[in-house]
Amino acid sequence: MSQLRVRFAPSPTGHLHVGNARTALFNWLLARGAGGTFILRIEDTDVERSTRASESAIHDDLRWLGLTWDEGPDVGGAHGPYRQSERLAIYAEHAQRLIARGAAYYCFCTPEDLEAQRTAALAAGLQPKYAGTCRTLDPAASSRRVGAGEPAALRFIVPADREITFVDAVRGHVTFDTGIIGDPVLVRSDGHPAYNFAVVVDDALMHVTHVIRGEDHISNTPRQLLLYEALGYEAPAFAHLSLVLGPDHSPLSKRHGATSVAEFREKGYLPQALLNYLALLGWSPGHDEEVLPAAELAARFRLADVGHSAGVFDEDKLAWVNRQYLKVADPAEIAPLAVPFLSAAGYVRALDAEGLAFVRSLVPLFATSVDRLQQVPERLRVLFAFDPSETLARPDVRAELESSAARDVIVTLADDLATAPRCRTRELFRAAAARVRQRTGQKGRALFHPIRVALTGEPEGPELDLLVPAIDTGAELAASAGVVPIAGCRERAAAFAAAL
Numbered sequence: 484m485s486q487l488r489v490r491f492a493p494s495p496t497g498h499l500h501v502g503n504a505r506t507a508l509f510n511w512l513l514a515r516g517a518g519g520t521f522i523l524r525i526e527d528t529d530v531e532r533s534t535r536a537s538e539s540a541i542h543d544d545l546r547w548l549g550l551t552w553d554e555g556p557d558v559g560g561a562h563g564p565y566r567q568s569e570r571l572a573i574y575a576e577h578a579q580r581l582i583a584r585g586a587a588y589y590c591f592c593t594p595e596d597l598e599a600q601r602t603a604a605l606a607a608g609l610q611p612k613y614a615g616t617c618r619t620l621d622p623a624a625s626s627r628r629v630g631a632g633e634p635a636a637l638r639f640i641v642p643a644d645r646e647i648t649f650v651d652a653v654r655g656h657v658t659f660d661t662g663i664i665g666d667p668v669l670v671r672s673d674g675h676p677a678y679n680f681a682v683v684v685d686d687a688l689m690h691v692t693h694v695i696r697g698e699d700h701i702s703n704t705p706r707q708l709l710l711y712e713a714l715g716y717e718a719p720a721f722a723h724l725s726l727v728l729g730p731d732h733s734p735l736s737k738r739h740g741a742t743s744v745a746e747f748r749e750k751g752y753l754p755q756a757l758l759n760y761l762a763l764l765g766w767s768p769g770h771d772e773e774v775l776p777a778a779e780l781a782a783r784f785r786l787a788d789v790g791h792s793a794g795v796f797d798e799d800k801l802a803w804v805n806r807q808y809l810k811v812a813d814p815a816e817i818a819p820l821a822v823p824f825l826s827a828a829g830y831v832r833a834l835d836a837e838g839l840a841f842v843r844s845l846v847p848l849f850a851t852s853v854d855r856l857q858q859v860p861e862r863l864r865v866l867f868a869f870d871p872s873e874t875l876a877r878p879d880v881r882a883e884l885e886s887s888a889a890r891d892v893i894v895t896l897a898d899d900l901a902t903a904p905r906c907r908t909r910e911l912f913r914a915a916a917a918r919v920r921q922r923t924g925q926k927g928r929a930l931f932h933p934i935r936v937a938l939t940g941e942p943e944g945p946e947l948d949l950l951v952p953a954i955d956t957g958a959e960l961a962a963s964a965g966v967v968p969i970a971g972c973r974e975r976a977a978a979f980a981a982a983l
């Protein structure tokens with residue numbers, strides 16, 4: 484049996500939509516689970532809409548998700564080139580083969596002719612299809628016209644009265660009657676191949692064994708099967724994935740909010756969480772398990788288990804999956820992903836190794852209390868921003884600090900920290916708190932609440948055992964660390980006591 488080969492074939496005309504990312508993922512899961520090959524092919528024959536910037540953004544998004552490819556435009560491979568715009572000679576040669584076999588003909592219909600045909604069909608309540616006007620032209624005469632420079636498209640002859648049936652790995656038997664299919668354009672008059680033609684030539688020459696793509700392409704499949712037949716190539720297996728829908732069951736679009744992988748990255752979802760969530764859209768790994776790493780998903784993935792009902796994208800569920808990953812993730816992995824958010828908030832810039840290690844040490848402060856990394860700067864704000872007069876202007880805080888006991892705690896804390904070592908560890912902080920307890924007689928909430936307010940400027944927030952060492956470690960960072968200056972506990976307590 485030939486080795487499994489699948490491909491993801493995006494058109495570089497915009498951002499990578501999560502629906503397309505899921506298509507890429509299902510191909511990747513199948514390849515990785517079966518020891519097969521995952522190919523990235525760039526379908527950039529729409530010259531007006533395709534851009535290199537979009538292609539490189541798609542590369543970045545796939546890599547960010549961890550969907551690495553074995554063959555593709557940047558990594559090469561034995562069946563390249565992997566960018567359709569670099570394969571024009573291959574398509575031209577295949578077009579000649581079809582002409583020679585009498586399977587294709589030149590069409591001189593102008594866009595206006597075609598539009599008129601379309602309008603007439605729609606007016607008659609018919610599904611528009613090419614009327615076949617140029618099919619009966621004498622091929623030799625047509626070739627002469629083309630040779631003389633007359634613009635012409637190349638069309639494929641769809642045989643009349645045939646039923647095309649294929650077994651779709653997701654949808655089962657699918658049948659189309661060729662009567663509804665107009666002769667498709669293979670090569671446009673500008674010389675560029677049309678999608679249906681290029682995709683068949685490429686899938687055949689790249690030895691693709693399984694074509695897994697969105698169900699919006701299902702009606703192209705009979706045309707493609709006829710082309711495989713006409714070219715004498717063996718057709719691959721097909722699997723058409725249902726579309727990703729928004730909560731109102733219409734295809735997920737801008738109206739619903741974020742749609743691209745880049746937008747979800749910017750919102751602070753972890754790549755492994757988005758990947759895991761997308762895998763669950765239309766497929767289940769079984770045993771009611773939902774949070775599984777990519778390698779495990781790949782090991783369990785089977786096309787036969789992909790459902791044909793559409794997947795509804797549920798951002799709350801994605802946020803839930805994200806939280807599960809945040810809770811268990813390795814700080815070394817999370818820290819670099821959190822840096823762009825801290826940097827956008829102005830808290831860090833050009834971190835050196837010490838700065839990055841500091842950010843890594845902050846991960847436990849937020850990992851269990853945010854849904855997404857975008858919320859990290861807000862969660863860590865108390866570390867970077869400290870303004871006692873602003874805190875004391877808040878009526879709720881003011882009221883809590885009315886009692887002389889609370890004030891005593893703060894003044895004593897300031898006095899103690901003035902000479903104590905910085906609380907760089909939980910133990911040093913505990914020792915300082917114990918001294919304040921001894922001197923003031925306050926304990927429990929009456930002790931820790933004023934301490935919290937004085938050191939963080941907030942009545943609530945992350946655990947002091949974690950926060951205080953972070954503050955005092957931050958206070959000692961060298962300027963080269965790349966973290967904005969952090970006021971230490973000593974300075975905070977003194978400033979707060981003075982502002983009381």
Ligand code: GLU
Pocket residue numbers: 492493494526682695696697700
């Ligand atoms: N370029 C096509 C798309 O982005 C690929 C379709 C296919 O996989 O055949 O929709």
